[in-house]
Amino acid sequence: MDEAAVAFDDPPPGHDPPQDTATAEAAVAFDDLMATYGDTIYSLCLRVLRNPIDAEDILQQVFLEAHRDLARFERRSALSTWLFSIAIHRCKDMIKAQRRRHRRLEAADDAVDGVKDPADGPAEQLARRQQLDDLVRCLEGLSSDACLAVLARFKLELSYNEMAVVLNATADTLQTRVTRALPVLRRCMERKGWPSV
Amino acid sequence: VSEPNKLEELLAHLPDSRAPAGWQDRVRAAIAAGTPVSDIRPQPSRRPLWIAGGSALAVAVAIAIYVVTRDPVAYDPVADVVIYPTPTQANNGPSPPAIAVKVQAHEPMAGALAASVGDTVVITAERADELRVYRAGALIARCPGDAGCHMGAGHVELSHVVTARGALSAIAFRPALPAEPPASPPASLDADLARAAEVRSQMVLSASIEVQ
Numbered sequence: 001m002d003e004a005a006v007a008f009d010d011p012p013p014g015h016d017p018p019q020d021t022a023t024a025e026a027a028v029a030f031d032d033l034m035a036t037y038g039d040t041i042y043s044l045c046l047r048v049l050r051n052p053i054d055a056e057d058i059l060q061q062v063f064l065e066a067h068r069d070l071a072r073f074e075r076r077s078a079l080s081t082w083l084f085s086i087a088i089h090r091c092k093d094m095i096k097a098q099r100r101r102h103r104r105l106e107a108a109d110d111a112v113d114g115v116k117d118p119a120d121g122p123a124e125q126l127a128r129r130q131q132l133d134d135l136v137r138c139l140e141g142l143s144s145d146a147c148l149a150v151l152a153r154f155k156l157e158l159s160y161n162e163m164a165v166v167l168n169a170t171a172d173t174l175q176t177r178v179t180r181a182l183p184v185l186r187r188c189m190e191r192k193g194w195p196s197v
Numbered sequence: 198v199s200e201p202n203k204l205e206e207l208l209a210h211l212p213d214s215r216a217p218a219g220w221q222d223r224v225r226a227a228i229a230a231g232t233p234v235s236d237i238r239p240q241p242s243r244r245p246l247w248i249a250g251g252s253a254l255a256v257a258v259a260i261a262i263y264v265v266t267r268d269p270v271a272y273d274p275v276a277d278v279v280i281y282p283t284p285t286q287a288n289n290g291p292s293p294p295a296i297a298v299k300v301q302a303h304e305p306m307a308g309a310l311a312a313s314v315g316d317t318v319v320i321t322a323e324r325a326d327e328l329r330v331y332r333a334g335a336l337i338a339r340c341p342g343d344a345g346c347h348m349g350a351g352h353v354e355l356s357h358v359v360t361a362r363g364a365l366s367a368i369a370f371r372p373a374l375p376a377e378p379p380a381s382p383p384a385s386l387d388a389d390l391a392r393a394a395e396v397r398s399q400m401v402l403s404a405s406i407e408v409q
Contacts, residue, residue, distance in 0.1 A: 185204060
């Protein structure tokens with residue numbers, strides 16, 4: 001993520017822009033923020049919630065909340081971390097709503113899709129794309145909590161301490177959750193023809 | 198068997214899925230309408246964000262999704278969003294505008310409402326006095342006011358030749374928006390929604406047209 005792409009820096013003292021200019025600049029900066037992080041947040045929500053409508057709902061809520069609270073953002077963390085935190089909170093809320101809605105048990109962590117997909121394609125790029133597609137399918141076999149923890153750790157690159165704040169669990173618990181999920185993913189990938197991950 | 202960290206490296210490089218076209222316009226519109234975040238917490242029912250508007254809004258935000266009967270080639274499914282008034286309010290007053298979008302494509306694309314640069318997008322509104330077209334929140338065409346505009350009694354039609362990629366959306370207004378004050382900033386979706394709210398103009402937002 002290129003933090004520099006989002007220009008929310010304060011103007012230098014004595015150089016406050018006119019209100020209209022400042023408003024326009026803020027609007028442009030907010031557009032940049034949406035353009036920079038929108039797809040990443042949508043992807044996170046889509047993979048965790050597995051429903052594109054819910055994922056877009058959350059995406060919009062994240063940026064509405066960000067727009068509301070941006071002035072109070074204290075920069076104690078990276079802007080991206082702050083946005084991802086909002087997204088994770090909202091995803092967890094939605095997971096709870098889904099659970100209430102469906103009153104279904106979460107799939108067990110090792111209940112992954114056992115269908116073996118051929119990993120063909122001579123070109124390395126094609127093979128990697130297939131590998132990533134299979135990994136997405138394997139992630140769908142994890143519980144929502146495990147999937148969220150794995151993506152927060154490796155895709156969003158949050159530290160366990162940062163995750164602990166937003167996921168309302170201890171860093172140790174989250175590390176354990178991730179550590180247990182990785183072998184499940186590896187076994188799933190092996191079944192899909194990727195033994196060396 | 199496993200290379201250390203190979204799986205972690207793959208996870209870090211998972212490609213992002215593209216968020217649905219027009220989501221940024223919907224966020225801007227919700228911001229302009231003053232939709233409070235507290236009113237749009239995740240709901241058990243799966244509803245677009247527009248539905249979640251609260252009573253404190255300067256503009257009553259609500260949704261009615263209409264799937265317009267499609268002409269197999271020329272028309273794609275169109276979902277209109279009635280921004281104001283809400284369907285309930287509309288029951289006690291005149292019907293809100295209706296909007297339809299047709300893409301005159303060089304090579305018709307199946308599925309989503311999509312166009313290519315050079316195609317002509319024809320937007321038709323009934324019970325409306327003005328049409329405006331936006332790309333990424335910026336006003337790019339209006340009727341009346343731009344070439345390709347045709348108006349009749351309560352009927353507005355704008356033929357817009359697409360010149361750039363990006364998601365387009367259109368809004369039909371009734372009554373038309375008042376003229377911009379002199380030296381006002383360039384018209385935008387945000388500003389137009391705010392001004393429409395001030396004059397209590399009825400508004401219907403078209404589905405997004407993805408220009409590739």
